[in-house]
Amino acid sequence: MDSFHKSVLKKEAIEFLNIRSGGVYVDATLGGGGHLAEMFKIANDIKVIAFDTDMEAIHFAKQELEEFNDKIIFVNKNFSYLSSALALNYIKEIDGILFDLGISSHQIRKNGRGFSFSHNERLDMRMNQNGSISAFEVVNFYPQKELARVIHEYCEDRYWQRITRKIIEERAKKPIETTFQLKNLIEEVIPKNHSIKSFARVFQAIRIEVNKELDSLKKTLESVVPILKEGGRIVVISYHSLEDRIVKNFFKYENLKCICPPKFPKCICSKKKTLEIITKHPKLPSKEEIERNPQSRSAKLRVAEKC
Numbered sequence: 001m002d003s004f005h006k007s008v009l010k011k012e013a014i015e016f017l018n019i020r021s022g023g024v025y026v027d028a029t030l031g032g033g034g035h036l037a038e039m040f041k042i043a044n045d046i047k048v049i050a051f052d053t054d055m056e057a058i059h060f061a062k063q064e065l066e067e068f069n070d071k072i073i074f075v076n077k078n079f080s081y082l083s084s085a086l087a088l089n090y091i092k093e094i095d096g097i098l099f100d101l102g103i104s105s106h107q108i109r110k111n112g113r114g115f116s117f118s119h120n121e122r123l124d125m126r127m128n129q130n131g132s133i134s135a136f137e138v139v140n141f142y143p144q145k146e147l148a149r150v151i152h153e154y155c156e157d158r159y160w161q162r163i164t165r166k167i168i169e170e171r172a173k174k175p176i177e178t179t180f181q182l183k184n185l186i187e188e189v190i191p192k193n194h195s196i197k198s199f200a201r202v203f204q205a206i207r208i209e210v211n212k213e214l215d216s217l218k219k220t221l222e223s224v225v226p227i228l229k230e231g232g233r234i235v236v237i238s239y240h241s242l243e244d245r246i247v248k249n250f251f252k253y254e255n256l257k258c259i260c261p262p263k264f265p266k267c268i269c270s271k272k273k274t275l276e277i278i279t280k281h282p283k284l285p286s287k288e289e290i291e292r293n294p295q296s297r298s299a300k301l302r303v304a305e306k307c
């Protein structure tokens with residue numbers, strides 16, 4: 001499993017899920033199946049619905065978890081299909097759900113998926129190989145205003161305007177087809193000591209847009225609460241502040257009993273508290289884990305429980 005992806009905060013995340021024997025769980029982001037294997041170590045009689053939009057992840061994990069295949073429903077779709085996938089399988093409620101967001105090491109490696117600025121590949125970045133829009137379309141065909149929005153909102157890099165302008169200028173001369181073409185043009189407009197940060201942020205911004213990552217997360221978190229059993233948990237590992245903010249704010253809102261303005265003498269809203277926040281502060285990987293697996297360095301784990 002480690003050859004595909006080294007699972008981050010594996011023991012901690014599964015402990016927080018509070019696995020109950022015979023329960024029904026969702027692994028929203030199967031990847032190499034490392035977290036899922038850990039769930040089966042706790043209880044081998046659980047049923048799991050496992051999503052991954054990437055066919056290569058489904059193939060790999062199916063083989064790795066062969067002995068548990070009769071207990072897993074593999075769904076090669078975006079996790080935003082959660083409600084319909086459960087309904088199609090006659091599942092009304094779940095005991096817990098894990099999201100380990102972002103991409104796997106397998107996807108970043110040099111294998112033609114075009115996610116990384118470290119390898120020269122065609123710009124792609126689709127988690128789902130059948131997705132209709134790739135990074136090539138975003139970079140070359142998005143109208144200037146839309147491209148600026150993506151780079152500004154998702155990149156959080158102070159040089160976003162220069163970078164957007166440069167892309168618009170270059171693509172008018174010839175198509176930007178490869179990861180290195182994009183990397184080189186970013187390099188031309190930012191200070192040297194800032195380059196790695198800017199490459200990482202711009203590549204991440206385009207990836208977020210290609211895969212509509214933030215919309216899927218928001219939509220799916222909202223759909224989890226009604227189908228989660230009392231005492232069931234939502235465990236989320238995120239890797240950048242945009243994702244983490246969505247999770248944090250969602251948990252905070254669901255934790256509120258009332259949303260009336262403070263000056264109202266009595267509550268007139270029908271808001272109910274649906275989630276108890278278990279992690280007041282996000283849990284971070286240890287120094288040892290970061291040394292062993294540098295990809296874990298930005299991870300933040302948050303947990304909430306259905307009231």
Ligand SMILES: C[S@@+](CC[C@H](N)C(=O)[O-])C[C@H]1O[C@@H](n2cnc3c(N)ncnc32)[C@H](O)[C@@H]1O
Nearest residue numbers: 007029031032033034035052053054078079100
């Ligand atoms: C960080 S990896 C998960 C690793 C996994 N927990 C493990 O232990 O091997 C994230 C995986 O989730 C998938 N993924 C990300 N966003 C998704 C989404 N919205 N729907 C379905 N799969 C998604 C990616 O394709 C990738 O394989």
